[in-house]
Amino acid sequence: MAKSDTTSTDLPVSDRYSATEEEVAKFDMDRYLVRLMWDEPFYAKVLRGINKKRSLQIPTAGVGVRDGRTYYYWNPYFVSSLEKDEGPDKIIGLAIHECLHLAYGHCTTRRFDDYPQVTNYAADLAINCQIPADKLPSCGIWPGKEFEPVSAEIREKIGDERADKYDKLSRFIESLPNFLSMEEYFALLMQDPDLKDAIEGEPGDGTGQPGAGQPGDGSPGEDGYGSGMPGGMDDHGEWGEMSEEDRAVAEAEIKKAMADAAKECDQKGSWGSVPAETRAEIRKMISNEIPWQSVLKKFVGMSRRSVRRTSWSKINKKNPMLVPGSRRSMTASIAVYIDQSGSVGNSELEMLFAELGSLAKKTEFTTFHFDTSIDENSETVWKKGRTPQAHRTRCGGTCFNAVVEHANKNKHRFDGILILTDGYAPAPVPCRLKVGWVITPSGTTEPWMQGTRNFVIPMKEEKKARAA
Secondary structure, rough: OOEEOOOOOOOOOOOOOOOOHHHHHHHHHHHHHHHHHHHHHHHHHHHOOOOEEEOOOOOOOEEEOOOOOEEEEEHHHHHHHHHHHHHOOHHHHHHHHHHHHOOOOOOOOOOOOOHHHHHHHHHHHHOOOOHHHHHOOOOOOOOOOOOOOOOOHHHHHOOOHHHHHHHHEEEEEOOOOOOOHHHHHHHHHHHHHHHHHHOOOOOOOOOOOOOOOOOOOOOOOOOOOOOOOOOOOOOOOOOOOOOOHHHHHHHHHHHHHHHHHHHHHHHHHOOOOOOOHHHHHHHHHHHHOOHHHHHHHHHHHHOEEHHHEEEOOOOOOOOOOEEEEEEEEEHHHHHHHHEEEOOOOOHHHHHHHHHHHHHOEEEEEEEEEEEEOEEEEEEEEEEEOEEEOOOOOOOOOOOOOHHEEEEEEEEOOOOOEEEEEEOOOOOOOOOEEEEEEEEOOOOHHHHHHOOOOEEEEEEEOOOOOOOO
């Protein structure tokens, strides 16, 4: 693990934080990064390839990209005070918070630069609900939790108008549901002009209440960690300061770090406290999976054969005799076997038929229904421009041997077969034709489906993935 850099060894005295100069000098972030490796292996592995930097240029902590390199910054006064006042678990939670900002692209692509503070709020709300609450610093915000009430002293100092906006924002944050995307939280916050103004307005004293900071100075106030309304647990000032080249480099670097971390955690079966929903989203973000439609087209294309037809040249004055020739074209005949078990519904059949319909111009499809045997009466040959209607003729179990035996018996008719199924059945005998296993979204793929003559085509429902 790389040793953390130090921006300055001459740390100035500050009365904005509770930690003393001696406590600040003794603070060692590397100790927490080592602990992170034991407690939170996924987050530790993502941060392992990122530069760690101690900095007085930000009031709290944050992540950003400069000169094509991704950094995790922290103010030593902030983290020392956090350790002193709230305990070491909060340092771990802070690191997880910053790691999720990187994972979800909050500091690279998903920005609303006209309203930076509202963007910051939306990003924090989206990820803090994925972190155990006992690990989050108290100066953070998360859906369903109201702010600390405004004291009489603070209300007198800032005035009733600002205090009322604070209370209104607190009630609104408490009413928000968990696990929405950053864009969804942003849209909700932007609906009320008072809420938008409360967030984009003057910084506060950083104690979790609007307070004594100077408007626009961006610095922490007298007693606390951050600035502005609650939510000052980290700084997002670096997010809008990167070039397009840096942005592209950072995205590739972060995605590789996440992919390596996810692979290692899967192999060892240890993800730490990462919720199942977050794991699913991370896998989607790092996936290089080819769309199932493209795999289907490749299977159909590889099943085509060359057809030679005799032709005759036109008679002309210089060569009055007929000259034989030939023309070649590509075509294919594919059998489509449709599992009639209850777990394969019309929606999956319609998804497949929609794709096959676009391929029927140069390919002939013949459909058969099957359960434990082939329904010979269900045979339907597609005509160009006409897609058969989804319907059901059987309702039994599933036997792939019946399909393979039927295909082998009719191997002279077909160049390949497609089997639409959920995959829940024993392995069949070997097939003499090329096989495409089209697996429904709720189905399973089995190792025996793989092979030199087999394609496995897992279907995916066309749904927009939620991202934090």
